[in-house]
Amino acid sequence: MNDDQLLRYSRHILVDEIGIEAQQRFLDAHAIVIGAGGLGSPAAMYLAAAGVGTLTLVDADSVDLTNLQRQILHATASIGEKKVESGRETIARLNPEVRVQPVDRRVDDAWLEAHVPLATVVLDCTDNFATRHAINRACVKHRVPLVSGAALRFDGQISTFDFRDEHSPCYACVFPEDQPFEEVACSQMGVFAPTVGIIGTMQAAEALRVIGGIGQTLMGRLMMLDSLRMEWTTMKISRQQECPVCGSGGSHLPETP
Template sequence: MTTELNDNELARYSRQILLPEIDYSGQLKLAQSHALIIGLGGLGSPVAMYLASAGVGQLTLVDFDEVDESNLQRQVIHTESRLGLNKAESAAQSLRQLNHNTQLNVITHQLDAAELAQQIDQADIVLDCSDNFDTRFALNQACFKAHKPLVSGAAIRWEGQLTTYDFRDRQSPCYECLYKRGTSTDQTCSQNGVVAPLVGMVGSMQALEAIKALVGLPTLMGKLMLIDGLSMSIRQFNLNKDPGCQHCGD
């Protein structure tokens, strides 16, 4: 594990090290950190690019899907020349050019429950950049069990939402405090549409939340942020732990 930043890293990350909330110690923590990114689509693109460029030492990229022409409108980590390639592999190709110091692990198949638990155990933080409830519930359960922070983002049409479930803190609400199993059906971008920069906004905010969680700064835990790109309004609601939650309740 990295025990100190070299001269190259000090120069490269100087604009972040200048921030008193991050400083040398925070940047070193980022270098020593491992983020697990589930989904390399519209949200995962900015998440992966910003975490790599900001100096997070190790990223595990998980996606079983392939780059399709209809993805390029918003999934900015992929390129025309990589149509048909697995998205995790395509993302890794961009990230290697962005920051050769980032250690990348590429997973191109869907993880079963045991594999997911193993990957989460090895990570310091998990970013939910998926597009379906099954994955979201599975990540919520596995991160809760492993006491790992989970940064959750979603975007559809002109609307985005964002929060961090920080299961290092047992007072954190969980995804099932917000959505009950079986009460919602997936809404997909392929059916409902989504405006391109909105996923960039939500994904960038997820990366920001991850950096704060990794260096020990307060996050959105306990709050749900809703973004309306059409009216350009951002609102926050309290999201409390539900004592009757089927998953995390008492």
């Protein structure tokens, strides 16, 4: 780190659990943030502020007036602009040292197969059930940690799936792909703006703990937020041996001894 970096990140370096060593790991890291909306906005901004060296920001949408109530990566002047370009501009103003790779597309299996292995951590900030499962499969296959968040109305949830640990469950262990699921978008049901801010910020915190090897992540726990009452519920989750993605029925991870 140079003198400017030592000063910029000094409040991290002063924290015993972080110090120069973990901060350097932040600088060397590559985080993929899939979704530049309500969750991806605070997640990407806090990762950039913390000095994560490379951010791949993935989203196929353009900024709309209805986004601005919660998607703080974008501003009124960004309306009509591609979200990834608007996000790149915001992050450049926040921390010009961060390399932002804007990807203006929806992810599919081929893209994930090519790019997930290059990441230190992946943040799922999407609102699409099928996409979540595609991201999960790729992260399981390549043993890349996954931080998954979701929010709708006053409800939020977050967990971390760290596939470097053979005991980690995966997203499909908790939300099986073949279970009946009624997908509802916030465009239909709405969302309380700070709820996505809380969950997205926690996704950044989880990603930084993964990168820095500090503290205890949410692996093995699903946290659920009711922001109408500001109450948290934590549920323990475990790897399911019958899971078709990561269990004995899958092809990506070995069975747990």
